[in-house]
Structures are given as structure tokens and as C-alpha cells.
Amino acid sequence: MNAGTMTLPVVDPDYLKSISELPTELALQQAAPFLVRLMKDPAFFEGEIRPLLEEARGAVGDWYVAHSYGGKDHTYSLQVFIWPPSTETEIHDHSSWGVYCCAVGSVLEERYERLDDGSRLDHVRLKKIRQRMWSKEDGASSVLPHDGGIHRVGNPGDDAAISVHLYGPRIGEVDGRDYELSCDYVCDRRED
Numbered sequence: 001m002n003a004g005t006m007t008l009p010v011v012d013p014d015y016l017k018s019i020s021e022l023p024t025e026l027a028l029q030q031a032a033p034f035l036v037r038l039m040k041d042p043a044f045f046e047g048e049i050r051p052l053l054e055e056a057r058g059a060v061g062d063w064y065v066a067h068s069y070g071g072k073d074h075t076y077s078l079q080v081f082i083w084p085p086s087t088e089t090e091i092h093d094h095s096s097w098g099v100y101c102c103a104v105g106s107v108l109e110e111r112y113e114r115l116d117d118g119s120r121l122d123h124v125r126l127k128k129i130r131q132r133m134w135s136k137e138d139g140a141s142s143v144l145p146h147d148g149g150i151h152r153v154g155n156p157g158d159d160a161a162i163s164v165h166l167y168g169p170r171i172g173e174v175d176g177r178d179y180e181l182s183c184d185y186v187c188d189r190r191e192d
């Protein structure tokens, strides 16, 4: 992962911090339109996305985070993902709310629902409830923390995609959880 933590010039860190201090539902109501506006911002595209186009189109191997801009103490994290063709995440959740929007190309998101009550350690029963493609024109997808946002994101297409994700403050110690559908397994995911 090639991710550094720094300040993004076209984004006011105080605004992101103010979003991160809101309750989850209110934060998502602010974060989703913020990302949509950011995707339409020519300065963001020229400064952040265009320099990644060549890298993204030549990328092989797995998806990765090209840039990461974070608030202090995990208050928020703005991340730029590069998705080479035929890449996808594990089924996972996050220990924070999150929104993401495609800047280039499109990604497929699968959403899952948890059927069990979580009482058995490391055990999960999942049901896929929907999937859809997200392009820049489709706006932002959002996830709630933990069971409210179990998903898989990937790029099944032939062209590279770039997406921008904003995560809120982490609830708890871990980054989230990874799920293994084939054996009904779930485990904590620590940060790299």
C-alpha cells in the first residue's frame, strides 16, 4: 500500500473534521454530497486524479490506496483507491461510517446482510442482498459502521477505475472485519 497521510490542498480539513464530529446519520447526509461536489471540482481532478490516470491505466495486480489524507486520531480519512481490471476486495465492513464515489470508470458494489446474531465467535451467516455499478454520475454510496455496511467493492471491467472514499471516526480498535462467505467466517481486520 502506497499511502501517506497529508493535507489535501483543495479540501478544507476543518470541514472534514466538522463532518467527523456529527452523529453517523447526519455525517452521512453531509459526507455524500461533499464527495459528489468534490468529484465535480476541476481543481481536485487536476490536482489529485489526473496525475494518477497513467499510473492507474498501467497498474497490474491488486487494488490499492494511492493517497490517504487523514485527520488526527482517526477523526476522518479521505482515500483515493486505484482499481486495476478484475480486482475486488474481500467481503468486509468498517468500524466507521463511509462514503465513496467513483472519479474514473466504475466499480461494482455487492451488499450483504448478516443473518446470524453474532453470538458465535468468528462465525457469520451472510446473505447477498443487492449489487450495483457505481460511476461518477451515480453519486456516492454509503455504509454504516459494522453490520450496517457489509460489502465487497471491485472492478469487473477491462479499464482501470479510481474511486475516492471518506471514512468517519473509527469505533473501537480495529479497522473493520473481513468475512469469508464460503466457510461462514469473520475476523477482525487490523490496519496495515
Ligand SMILES: [Fe+2]
Residues within 6 Å of the ligand: 092, 093, 094, 151, 153
Ligand atoms: Fe469498504
